[in-house]
Amino acid sequence: xxxxxxxxxxxxxxxxxQQVLNQIDLTLPAGMIYGLIGPSGAGKTTLIKSIxxxxxxxxGTVKVMDTxxxxxxxxxxxxxxxxxxxxxxxxTARENLTLFGQLMSVPKIKLAQMIDYVAGLVDLTSQLDKRxxxxxxxxxRRLSLAIALIQDPQxxxxxxxxxxxxxxxxxxxxxxxxxxxxxxxxxxVTTHVMDEAERCDYLMLIRHGxxxxxxxxxxxxxxxxxxxxxxxxxxxxxxxxxxxxNR
Amino acid sequence: xxxxxxxxxxxKQMLRDKRTLALMFLxxxxxxxxxxxxxxxxxxxxxxxGVHHVDQSVVNVIDTKNVTIHHYDSSQARxxxxxxxxxxxxxxxxxxxxxxYSNSNPTNTSLIKASLQSGLVKLKMKTLVTVTKKQRAALExxxxxxxxxxxxxxxxxxxxxxTAIAQAQARGDQATAEKLQKQLKQATATTSSSTQSxxxxxxTTKSHYIYGSSDSTFFESFLPAFLGFFVFFFVFLISGVxxxxxxxxxxxxxxxxxxxxxxxxxxxxxxxxxxxxxxxxVLTVVFTITVFKIHLVGSIxxxxxxxxxxxxxALTLGIFISTFANSEFQMIQFIPLIVVPQIFFAGLVPVDxxxxxxxxxxxxxxxxxxxxxxxxxxxxxxxxxxxxxxxLILVGFMVVLTMLNIVGMKRYRKV
Ligand SMILES: Nc1ncnc2c1ncn2[C@@H]1O[C@H](COP(=O)(O)OP(=O)(O)OP(=O)(O)O)[C@@H](O)[C@H]1O
Ligand SMILES: [Mg+2]
Numbered sequence: 001x002x003x004x005x006x007x008x009x010x011x012x013x014x015x016x017x018q019q020v021l022n023q024i025d026l027t028l029p030a031g032m033i034y035g036l037i038g039p040s041g042a043g044k045t046t047l048i049k050s051i052x053x054x055x056x057x058x059x060g061t062v063k064v065m066d067t068x069x070x071x072x073x074x075x076x077x078x079x080x081x082x083x084x085x086x087x088x089x090x091x092t093a094r095e096n097l098t099l100f101g102q103l104m105s106v107p108k109i110k111l112a113q114m115i116d117y118v119a120g121l122v123d124l125t126s127q128l129d130k131r132x133x134x135x136x137x138x139x140x141r142r143l144s145l146a147i148a149l150i151q152d153p154q155x156x157x158x159x160x161x162x163x164x165x166x167x168x169x170x171x172x173x174x175x176x177x178x179x180x181x182x183x184x185x186x187x188x189v190t191t192h193v194m195d196e197a198e199r200c201d202y203l204m205l206i207r208h209g210x211x212x213x214x215x216x217x218x219x220x221x222x223x224x225x226x227x228x229x230x231x232x233x234x235x236x237x238x239x240x241x242x243x244x245x246n247r
Numbered sequence: 248x249x250x251x252x253x254x255x256x257x258x259k260q261m262l263r264d265k266r267t268l269a270l271m272f273l274x275x276x277x278x279x280x281x282x283x284x285x286x287x288x289x290x291x292x293x294x295x296x297g298v299h300h301v302d303q304s305v306v307n308v309i310d311t312k313n314v315t316i317h318h319y320d321s322s323q324a325r326x327x328x329x330x331x332x333x334x335x336x337x338x339x340x341x342x343x344x345x346x347x348y349s350n351s352n353p354t355n356t357s358l359i360k361a362s363l364q365s366g367l368v369k370l371k372m373k374t375l376v377t378v379t380k381k382q383r384a385a386l387e388x389x390x391x392x393x394x395x396x397x398x399x400x401x402x403x404x405x406x407x408x409x410t411a412i413a414q415a416q417a418r419g420d421q422a423t424a425e426k427l428q429k430q431l432k433q434a435t436a437t438t439s440s441s442t443q444s445x446x447x448x449x450x451t452t453k454s455h456y457i458y459g460s461s462d463s464t465f466f467e468s469f470l471p472a473f474l475g476f477f478v479f480f481f482v483f484l485i486s487g488v489x490x491x492x493x494x495x496x497x498x499x500x501x502x503x504x505x506x507x508x509x510x511x512x513x514x515x516x517x518x519x520x521x522x523x524x525x526x527x528x529v530l531t532v533v534f535t536i537t538v539f540k541i542h543l544v545g546s547i548x549x550x551x552x553x554x555x556x557x558x559x560x561a562l563t564l565g566i567f568i569s570t571f572a573n574s575e576f577q578m579i580q581f582i583p584l585i586v587v588p589q590i591f592f593a594g595l596v597p598v599d600x601x602x603x604x605x606x607x608x609x610x611x612x613x614x615x616x617x618x619x620x621x622x623x624x625x626x627x628x629x630x631x632x633x634x635x636x637x638x639l640i641l642v643g644f645m646v647v648l649t650m651l652n653i654v655g656m657k658r659y660r661k662v
Contacts (some may be wrong), residue, residue, distance in 0.1 A: 054500060087496075
């Protein structure tokens, strides 16, 4: 189906004796913000990397843009922001953006234009020619987000994009993400911030590598009979622990 | 296109890192200068040698600027060495020379050894030369007679041919005239070549002299090996550490989240750091030739080519080794393991004289091939044909390591 950007089926993965992903199914259609929530060490980053083909899975299949992953060419259509900033510190922000733009095969004329656009988006326009080594943590995070957007991709995979970013700018970024969504783009976002989770169209709660619950935020709240996503998170966790204890 | 993006990035990063640039370009010059003066001083060191009852002709040839002779009246070498703080003691009984070394300073021991050996060679040579001179005189008179004869003969042929040509031309027979002209040329050519061969004979006779008195310094003979070593060492270190950084900061796996090929990353590294290696090589080679007046027998381009290949091997090796290190400190730990042993097989110790298992080790060391080729070009004027095999082996090292690196990056992306 052309309208599903990501289709992951029965993805399992282990590190050593630890089962990090346990038969996860995930479908991301066009025009949706998909949120991945779950405690630290739940396997969110591992799932994202498996979807990108950067991590080999034990079993299961992943298709991105109707292409079985891993696939090199599909990478050009995916904007990726890693959990930890991977930037060339001795280069300026503009040079970092240029490098990744070139790697993503952005045409030269369009590149300058895109750099201006994404820099404006993350409020770095005035700092573009400063070296990254002189950036604050939040500035680096914003630059990473700008890099993910540089080739104007249809699919954005963002691993905790707003960590270290102030509330005002966070609002701005989410507004922008919603605008992008309205143009038919999709986003897969992990977050530990529950009000961000509320803003997603669809959520998946992962714990110990298991997809505990999924649905729209409203449906989840109804299912667990609570008022907030935070309470869903906590209640689902308690129920899983109780289940494990019973076994 | 993507490769060039990586190359541009490598260049920008290097140019901004002034310390690393200085290390790469100035450190070799500094070390070379230091070595130059160190080994210069070595040759002015003087050893003291006591002699007792030794033929004056022998003493004369041993008495060089590196050895001072003291005459003593005792045949007890041990006692005299201790008493007068000598480095050696030479005695003679009939035709038998006996030398005792103090050996408290190995350098002085070898100075005496060298003086004694070259002195004895000189003595032998002198007798030989007198004999050769006589032979040569005889030979020369013979040759002169022969030359006269050939010259007279050629003269006769030439005049004969010239008249024939004139006649032919007068007749208007152009074909015959040309044919005769050719013969004329041949006749004159023979004379000139016979003079040449006469010159060559006298040159060989003299070259014995040159060899005997030749005193090429330690510095000169090991310079080519060091040229190769510097390039190898610095390129290994810099490329290894920089790829390691790329791995530990996560930029490598970030790069692999773009459509770039793994081979494009490696190629970008090869071209980027290879460029700096070329600059380093040109700088060190030109510096040593102009400042130290080192005589380069072979082609400077072959020196550059060999060094470039060595640099590329070092580059791929550095990248390869960096995958086994988790920090810069661990990368440094590989230097005594991987880089330093190579210098021993680069010509400092003659490999032919090593135990066979050591020789086997030499043959897996890239620097062995590189330094051998460099030494051959610089000191013996070897051409591409002579060092071709060595260069091919270096290319082989590079290709294998590059493949390993490309495969090794599968850890970060499966395609
Ligand atoms: N390379 C690895 N080797 C061994 N174990 C790993 C590796 N990467 C991740 N893990 C383990 O897999 C589990 C899931 O890690 P993952 O990074 O996916 O968690 P996460 O949900 O992203 O957590 P966080 O919210 O803290 O980012 C963790 O327990 C971690 O210890
Ligand atoms: Mg994570």
